[in-house]
Amino acid sequence: MSSFDLKGVIPNNVGLDEKPELAAMLGAFREDFLGWWGEMGPEGFDHAQVWLRTPTGVDAKGWASYDYVALADYRWGIFQAERDPDELAAFGAQAGTPKSDCIPAGFREAMIKLLVTQGDTEPGSVEQSRRLGRIAPSLYDLRNLFQFHVEEGRHLWAMVHLLGEHFGKDGAHESEGLLERRSGDAENPRILQAFNSPVTEWLSFFFWCTLADRDGKYQLLAMSESGFDPLARTCRFMLFEEAHHMFMGDDGLRRVLQRTADLMIEHDTDDVAPHGGINLATFQRYLNYWAPQTIDLFGNEVSDWAERLFDAGIKGRAYESIRYEDHVRLDDAVEISLPGEDGALEMRSMPQRRVLNEVLRRDYLRELDTTVRRWNRMLRKAGIATEIRLPDSRFNRKIGTYKSSYFTPDGRPINKLAYEAGLSDWLPSAAERKHVQSLMTPVFAPGKVAGWIAPPSRGIGGEAVDFEYVKL
Numbered sequence: 001m002s003s004f005d006l007k008g009v010i011p012n013n014v015g016l017d018e019k020p021e022l023a024a025m026l027g028a029f030r031e032d033f034l035g036w037w038g039e040m041g042p043e044g045f046d047h048a049q050v051w052l053r054t055p056t057g058v059d060a061k062g063w064a065s066y067d068y069v070a071l072a073d074y075r076w077g078i079f080q081a082e083r084d085p086d087e088l089a090a091f092g093a094q095a096g097t098p099k100s101d102c103i104p105a106g107f108r109e110a111m112i113k114l115l116v117t118q119g120d121t122e123p124g125s126v127e128q129s130r131r132l133g134r135i136a137p138s139l140y141d142l143r144n145l146f147q148f149h150v151e152e153g154r155h156l157w158a159m160v161h162l163l164g165e166h167f168g169k170d171g172a173h174e175s176e177g178l179l180e181r182r183s184g185d186a187e188n189p190r191i192l193q194a195f196n197s198p199v200t201e202w203l204s205f206f207f208w209c210t211l212a213d214r215d216g217k218y219q220l221l222a223m224s225e226s227g228f229d230p231l232a233r234t235c236r237f238m239l240f241e242e243a244h245h246m247f248m249g250d251d252g253l254r255r256v257l258q259r260t261a262d263l264m265i266e267h268d269t270d271d272v273a274p275h276g277g278i279n280l281a282t283f284q285r286y287l288n289y290w291a292p293q294t295i296d297l298f299g300n301e302v303s304d305w306a307e308r309l310f311d312a313g314i315k316g317r318a319y320e321s322i323r324y325e326d327h328v329r330l331d332d333a334v335e336i337s338l339p340g341e342d343g344a345l346e347m348r349s350m351p352q353r354r355v356l357n358e359v360l361r362r363d364y365l366r367e368l369d370t371t372v373r374r375w376n377r378m379l380r381k382a383g384i385a386t387e388i389r390l391p392d393s394r395f396n397r398k399i400g401t402y403k404s405s406y407f408t409p410d411g412r413p414i415n416k417l418a419y420e421a422g423l424s425d426w427l428p429s430a431a432e433r434k435h436v437q438s439l440m441t442p443v444f445a446p447g448k449v450a451g452w453i454a455p456p457s458r459g460i461g462g463e464a465v466d467f468e469y470v471k472l
């Protein structure tokens with residue numbers, strides 16, 4: 001078992017005290033990181049005391065210890081789940097052989113690309129939402145926002161650690177780049193497009209956590225059984241933290257719908273905007289706007305890259321060892337609509353190994369669908385017949401097979417003209433955006449919440465809803 005150092009400048013359980021070169025590289029990164037955090041981290045609350053959870057161990061008990069911490073004093077640590085010496089490689093050509101701490105031969109560049117792409121999302125999501133503190137709907141939500149920010153920062157550290165430990169100078173160079181790109185920057189944007197879309201109000205932030213952090217969960221799951229063991233153990237620990245980000249999104253949106261439902265009944269109308277609420281139609285359009293961007297994150301439907309990573313034992317499927325029997329051939333058929341000889345889409349049968357991105361995407365969509373159905377159950381219980389619908393996975397895509405064809409949110413193919421005309425009805429209008437933005441007035445009294453969202457049903461870390469989660 002690796003020793004747990006909580007006292008050092010960089011708390012860790014990866015043996016930094018025995019690795020002077022790596023410690024020096026991370027020490028230099030820390031200087032740059034703090035510069036980036038000062039410039040691009042959460043705006044305006046450096047000295048507030050925030051009720052944050054911080055890892056003090058990597059087991060089920062130790063990973064979340066709650067206390068007041070000033071954001072300016074937060075120490076980002078590097079933590080991996082414990083090594084299991086008996087665990088064997090779960091999938092790919094090496095399935096069933098001992099796991100390794102070495103990069104599979106011929107995959108050095110691919111591994112760097114994978115780590116950089118994952119690492120780049122973490123500071124990207126902090127930059128996107130850095131201004132939301134000033135317009136938080138409650139202290140409870142403000143605290144959750146900061147928890148999200150410090151943990152996304154820590155996930156960046158996790159990737160930088162792997163880059164530094166296994167890729168020497170190249171890894172150090174790539175780590176600098178992770179702090180140089182900026183969300184939405186015209187010259188040097190974040191790598192994945194969704195991480196360049198501004199998140200300027202809390203409705204979008206909640207959608208972000210439900211959609212993008214759930215994408216994060218599935219990407220981490222697919223790497224959590226990697227035959228490259230340091231990656232597996234890093235991702236396993238990150239998954240602990242990701243669960244709360246998704247909860248923030250799922251429950252935040254549930255609270256929005258709850259408030260909308262209450263206002264609809266109280267005023268006997270679908271149009272709750274004049275009463276300070278968010279209409280269901282607006283909620284639906286925000287979902288239509290954000291969902292395709294995160295569906296794109298899974299990449300091309302047919303992918304050589306995903307197949308190569310699988311064969312090399314680097315990136316598998318979600319729940320690889322418990323859900324599947326075959327971890328090598330992957331030749332069973334997956335039905336998918338793809339362009340035929342004349343270019344028109346038709347249903348085809350593909351061996352699973354050719355469409356691994358799509359397999360992961362379908363898992364993601366199934367879980368999202370469960371969330372949406374939960375919201376609809378709540379609306380039905382409140383006596384409201386309108387349902388929220390997850391847009392079809394081919395709607396408004398910018399990456400993959402469907403980027404050059406046109407579909408409605410309910411999955412009907414249409415022509416370009418009708419599609420372009422439809423977009424104004426399917427996506428949020430300028431007036432809706434303005435209304436949502438206008439609702440964002442901060443509420444900072446313990447236990448109080450803004451009028452557009454219902455209060456949370458319970459507190460965090462064993463505390464009550466009206467606990468002073470942030471001491472301003």
Ligand SMILES: [Fe+2]
Nearest residue numbers: 122152155216
């Ligand atoms: Fe993350």
Ligand SMILES: [Fe+2]
Nearest residue numbers: 213216242245
């Ligand atoms: Fe996250």
